[in-house]
Amino acid sequence: MNKKVKNLVFSGVQPSGNLHLGNYLGAMRNFVELQKKMDCVYSIVDLHAITVFQDPKKLEKSIMETVSSFIACGLDFKKSIIFNQSSVSAHAELAWIFNCVSRLGWLNRMTQFKEKAGSNRENASVGLYVYPNLMAADILLYKATHVPVGDDQKQHLELCRDIANKFNNDFNNSEFFPLPEPLIQKNFSRVMSLRDGKKKMSKSEDSDFSRINLQDSEDDIEKKIKKAKTDSHLITANKKDLENRPEALNLLNIYSSVTKTSLETTLKEMEGKDFSKFKKKLADALIASICPIGKKIKELNKDKHQLLTILRDGTEKAKVIADKNLKEIKQIVGFI
Numbered sequence: 001m002n003k004k005v006k007n008l009v010f011s012g013v014q015p016s017g018n019l020h021l022g023n024y025l026g027a028m029r030n031f032v033e034l035q036k037k038m039d040c041v042y043s044i045v046d047l048h049a050i051t052v053f054q055d056p057k058k059l060e061k062s063i064m065e066t067v068s069s070f071i072a073c074g075l076d077f078k079k080s081i082i083f084n085q086s087s088v089s090a091h092a093e094l095a096w097i098f099n100c101v102s103r104l105g106w107l108n109r110m111t112q113f114k115e116k117a118g119s120n121r122e123n124a125s126v127g128l129y130v131y132p133n134l135m136a137a138d139i140l141l142y143k144a145t146h147v148p149v150g151d152d153q154k155q156h157l158e159l160c161r162d163i164a165n166k167f168n169n170d171f172n173n174s175e176f177f178p179l180p181e182p183l184i185q186k187n188f189s190r191v192m193s194l195r196d197g198k199k200k201m202s203k204s205e206d207s208d209f210s211r212i213n214l215q216d217s218e219d220d221i222e223k224k225i226k227k228a229k230t231d232s233h234l235i236t237a238n239k240k241d242l243e244n245r246p247e248a249l250n251l252l253n254i255y256s257s258v259t260k261t262s263l264e265t266t267l268k269e270m271e272g273k274d275f276s277k278f279k280k281k282l283a284d285a286l287i288a289s290i291c292p293i294g295k296k297i298k299e300l301n302k303d304k305h306q307l308l309t310i311l312r313d314g315t316e317k318a319k320v321i322a323d324k325n326l327k328e329i330k331q332i333v334g335f336i
């Protein structure tokens with residue numbers, strides 16, 4: 001790879017009015033750490049959102065609330081570039097070019113499409129199918145070198161590398177796009193549903209008791225943790241004892257993650273305690289780290305003008321890089 005390539009982080013988050021603990025521990029907190037070390041571009045990917053129908057009023061609100069969540073979690077809009085994807089038209093333009101680079105056979109292997117389209121595949125939007133090409137465009141438009149992603153997006157990032165590689169080869173420009181690397185959080189275990197330790201914590205699960213939302217009150221958090229599924233075994237220092245106990249493991253992982261300790265340390269600390277005592281500690285830890293963020297989000301949501309200004313500034317900064325790169329890409333492809 002070209003040695004002169006500058007490190008740059010890109011990541012995208014789908015607009016959601018209600019970010020939860022999984023989003024925070026799995027993505028946002030990591031984004032905040034990364035911005036201390038590298039230049040970062042974080043996009044609210046509204047073009048991706050409409051691959052399934054979105055109510056326009058709700059979409060607008062979700063975009064705004066995602067900006068406030070970004071800021072409340074600690075993203076620094078002066079340092080990092082924060083913007084909404086649809087405001088930089090180069091994303092859609094490059095996605096089209098990539099639609100012509102990417103292969104049907106590659107997209108046919110994407111497991112997320114299969115899951116999301118489900119049995120009613122004929123009725124899925126074409127956008128949902130080419131979603132990974134747009135994601136590749138997001139990343140490569142900035143020639144990003146590092147992409148923080150969760151497990152579920154690894155395959156899409158592989159496809160992005162395939163596209164970059166094919167583009168570089170097809171157009172005899174072997175060093176044009178860097179091949180972006182995934183950034184996987186060390187020692188991170190995915191945050192699972194509080195009702196079912198085998199399912200990812202998700203906004204789409206019916207019961208609100210399955211997740212901790214960033215805007216939950218202290219009371220909500222206490223109640224949800226109290227009701228969270230566990231078992232009646234005592235906690236031991238032996239990790240092996242957590243095998244086949246996904247709910248117990250999930251709560252202990254959440255505690256470790258929130259308090260930034262290892263699971264081993266948590267187990268030692270909690271050894272001999274039952275889950276009712278542990279849950280009290282967990283609730284306290286969650287309240288201490290989540291509630292201040294929730295309050296900040298609510299405060300920021302009141303000032304729509306400020307949020308729009310943040311997005312507008314981010315868009316301007318993003319466009320400087322995106323438009324320059326797109327111009328080069330168009331020349332390479334042969335557009336006049």
Ligand code: TRP
Pocket residue numbers: 010011012013014045048134135138139147148149153
């Ligand atoms: N597909 C990602 C998700 O659902 C969101 C996303 C869009 C993204 N573009 C991206 C992530 C670029 C990383 C890089 O989580």
